[in-house]
Amino acid sequence: MVLIQKMKLQTLIKFLDPIRSTNVGVVKSYSVFPPHHVKPVFRKNEQALIKETGEAEKLAHVPILPPLDSETSSEFYDPVVAKFTNYIMRKGEKNLARSLLEQTFEKIKRTQLMRYHKALPEERDSIILDPKEILFKAIENVSPVMDLIPIKRGGGTYQVPVPLLEKRQKFFGMNWLIKAAKDKPGEVKFHDMLAKELIDAANNQGRVVKKKHDLHKQCEANRAYAHYRWT
Structure with a gap:
């Protein structure tokens, strides 16, 4: 009986949150953003590089994480x-x-x-x-x-x-x-x-x-x- 209830609970979790669940169980995440979000490219020289290589077109429709407060495109940032x-x-x-x-x-x-x-x-x-x-x-x-x-x-x-x-x-x-x-x-x-x-x-x-x-x-x-x- 306990095993059946546990299986029903896992099925309900997978239905409500399919992104953070896998076939073997639930993947715990401590971030408010799903794991498929990519890191932002905020430096101008890096942005120019990905435009030249064509990587920018692939990232155009991909969800991107917001940058940190310290991450800025200023030339004084290092x-x-x-x-x-x-x-x-x-x-x-x-x-x-x-x-x-x-x-x-x-x-x-x-x-x-x-x-x-x-x-x-x-x-x-x-x-x-x-x-x-x-x-x-x-x-x-x-x-x-x-x-x-x-x-x-x-x-x-x-x-x-x-x-x-x-x-x-x-x-x-x-x-x-x-x-x-x-x-x-x-x-x-x-x-x-x-x-x-x-x-x-x-x-x-x-x-x-x-x-x-x-x-x-x-x-x-x-x-x-x-x-x-x-x-």
């Missing part, structure tokens, strides 16, 4: 800068996070301009003046490619090296830079310390780069346990 701002943010104070990052960029610009004017003419071409390029290069230099995860085997716990996905690599790199900037003397401001850490990391120097190298050395030392990933 997904890496937006992500880094979110990592700086604490307790929902996004305006404060944006202000800190703007002050960091200003400090980087002033520091790099001073180095540019003091450098010899043949050395000036190697000095990066754009703060965004400093940020991108710093994140690239401090992002690890391997990490250690604890795996229990035979009553013991082993630190097993595993490769990281690109998204996870950026996550580690950004958070390491922010944590290094917070580990500062009391009289130094956060944005000044963050600017210093970004410039050092962009030059492949500093504490965060050393932290990445130390992690890679630990992964190399524990490579004998790498096979525990598949056992």
Whole structure:
């Protein structure tokens, strides 16, 4: 009797919501939009690209998700800068996070301009003046490619090296830079310390780069346990 009632309930759910149900049961979705909606293309250069490839004609009659508040076609928008701002943010104070990052960029610009004017003419071409390029290069230099995860085997716990996905690599790199900037003397401001850490990391120097190298050395030392990933 209970089985018959359960089958009737599943049939009723499939009839009322055929999009979110399958033959094996109901697929739970925490979004107000069905899963067949596609992500929006809001950057102008990406829109021009899909028009050239003919992909825009296929998307003309496809339901599209609405963009987020942070996703804009402005030339000042950058997904890496937006992500880094979110990592700086604490307790929902996004305006404060944006202000800190703007002050960091200003400090980087002033520091790099001073180095540019003091450098010899043949050395000036190697000095990066754009703060965004400093940020991108710093994140690239401090992002690890391997990490250690604890795996229990035979009553013991082993630190097993595993490769990281690109998204996870950026996550580690950004958070390491922010944590290094917070580990500062009391009289130094956060944005000044963050600017210093970004410039050092962009030059492949500093504490965060050393932290990445130390992690890679630990992964190399524990490579004998790498096979525990598949056992």
